[in-house]
Amino acid sequence: MVDQRPPLSSVSDFVTWEPVLRLMLADDTERRADRPARVAGRIGQYGTSLAHRGPMSSTARTAVKDIQRALAQGRVQQIAFRAEVHPDGRATLGLVWPTPVVEPACGYPDLGVLILADGVLPEPWRRRPNPAFRAVPAPSANPELLERTLRERLPDSTGATEEEIAAAEARLGVTLSDEMKVLYRVTRVYSDDDFDLEEADRAGEAIGCEASGLEHLRSVDGTVRHLGWDPGAKRAVSGGPDAAVQSLAGSPGWITFGSNGGDEFAVDLTPGPAGHFGQVILIDHEQSLGAELVADSLTDFVLGRMRKERREHCGEALPVARVGIGGLETIQAAAHPDLEVLTIGFRHGAPFSLAPLRALPHLRTLTALPGTLSDPLEVAGLPGLEFLELGAQEWRLLLDAEAVPRTLKAAAIKVREQDHLPVVAIANEILDLWDRPRIVQTLLSGDLGPAA
Template sequence: MVDQRPPLSSVSDFVTWEPVLRLMLADDAERRAARTARLAGRVGRYGTSLAHRGRMSSTARTAVEDIQRALARGGVQEIAFRAEVHPDGRAALGLVWPTPVVEPASGYPDLGVLVLADGVLPEPWRRRPDPTIRAVPAPSADPELLERTLRERLPDSVGATEEEIAAAEARLGVTLSDEIKVLYRVTRVYAGEDFDFEEADRAGEAIGCEASGLEHLRSVDGTVRHPGWDLGAKRAVGGEPDAAVQSLAGSPGWIAFGSNGGDEFAVDLTPGPAGHFGQVILIDHEQSLGAELVADSLTDFVLGRMREERREHRGEDLPVVAGVGAGRLETIQAAAHPDLEVLTIGPGHGAPFSLAPLTDLPRLRTLTALPGTLADPLEVAGLSGLEFLELGAREWRLLLDAEAVPRSLKAAAVKVRDQDHLPVVAIANEILDLWDRPRIVQTLLSGDLGPAA
């Protein structure tokens, strides 16, 4: 269990938040219509998520800055809040304090994603490479040509010893390709205390990228590329039978040896079915999954013989990922493919959707359904392979009361939309209790903002 930071008394006062609530109620249509207004937002040490129109008043700006200074003094990164304001001015405010078991969501009204075990990641970021025992170097791989080329370009360079290369292999736990061994026999690029900027620049020009020293070779760790459950659970990667590069977030056989200043180049020792051992791939820093083939061999890479065709990233469409509802597929049956991994359900034009067609799908791992879109939320219990579930508060209430929450889950989210905000924390804590996780701390405050104008 992880200890939670105690609430900060300096911001646990309704008066502190009153200017912020008034700012967000400036266009007070709900209360003027004799309905309860529901507000949600976040204030962080370096920014805010506040729904309001027009410029922020000086009073509200001062209140926000005071809250931000209090968070900084207390070492708190961010605080979320939810409020209900009745037409007569009575207001209930809930301050939701940060906890390691909740990852922030991309939509500010939402509580965030409940992480139900330490260190768990969505399946694409856990995926390991398929065996590649039959993979061979490309016909263009020519260690002798590569060595001659590099020695011509780097006549005075000092290379690594066989013992140092063997030590790098032992550290990485892989057998390096003959080409990458040749590269480091010609030049170590730089080494520890003997770092030489000019030597590194010359090596980079000769190789074709900002090259790493032998001791800095590393495998690409897919967990580092994880964007968080809110985005990651809804992503998928394809597994085309003709792929040259395996659909992974990272691999022990992706050995990063250089960069273009942002993206990484790696020799691929675990290629796809149509790839070659030791091919060169690009890991895009703006992408969290997959890699792109840029050269069939390191020889090609150094000689500038790059792949001109670029394969588009695939996998985020049918049949692996699907959406049902207005503007997307019309029925659950249309999405129910054996390869389906991720399904998003939104409002449709007719009756709410039944999940019955999904029951026997072997790969379905993510289900997100907006509030009110499910005919029978208890049908979720029949989806035995779910690892991420996102539902509205009412749907979660039904699952909890029926003791039907799938125990296969690794993460979960409660969508609020137009439902009451304040009960969401209580529902989230019930979900966390099922996995014996630390509870979310919510400070409840009350005040009076006066009747609607």
């Protein structure tokens, strides 16, 4: 759509963008070959994503700073642009304005991820823990030994009362493990009303980490670890019958009690099939999914008896697969019942058929580069998709056939050069199916002169 009332009139002027376009067309092989040249990028208040070779000219640098200044004054975080320039110099520039229904893309040419429902996250971040009714503490869990050890290390410490521990359980909505109750009976670590840095340091040294006060115990909220649909929709956590830790982003039963200065330690009250109630896990701040078992019990943790074998945070043997150059050779090879995420890339030979994927119960994400599908309408036969990324022409076929899967929660259009300007119109047709607000694009025309 063409916006008749540009959000920022100072930016919605072709002359403002001329130096930026000339910068990106410096290596203008397309126009010199008598073909239209296409460029795309982003400019934000604090940075840019511009494809160009060599240093930026002073004219272009001034233009970028002027645009950034206008964005800041208008409280616009960033603006995406795409342009088509003909050999004779005629140019069409599309300015795509930010909107809550689009999550900006990691790669500059792409429009971003279309969010088709408010507040919905990819399945791994929505996943709730399976009940752990049969889980029991590890043989090494020894509340008496733990209490004796902590009292020896902290002879003058003040512990929490039973009422205070019960209040913490009520606030968290869980029953703490016997070991955790022992820990806080020996030491509160500190309280909000009476913070003593030296006492907190002594408690942390005795426990083996930077320990939290009883009032600061909390469960791990998986939504906080979400990085966005791209790349979130393409991630998975593997698990199985021998998993000690459930494949989750967070759990009401992951109760954090300390940190190593960056990562968090938690007592796990919802362990996996091969885990133990009250085991200690590590939530890595650089990971957005999963947790790592570090000790079978809090007793082991305090005594320094850590797990020597470290497990991976995210396994991608079965849940995630890639087909094409650098990956599997066929769709059949990827069609495992546990497959959740499939990426289809280029290959030498005929495009791929999606027929082998029809019966897969957990397939939720499909990304396919433009031109890699023999029949894009086969997408309609995949009943559980929540994220779909296709090229503009593939989306065009689905829209015309009214075959866009209505199970989708997010979608993306993979852009090729010829699709830069029409992509917003296609995106708006997708958004219309979910009655979502449309994207605003301002189209500007100008003349950059013939190719040098």
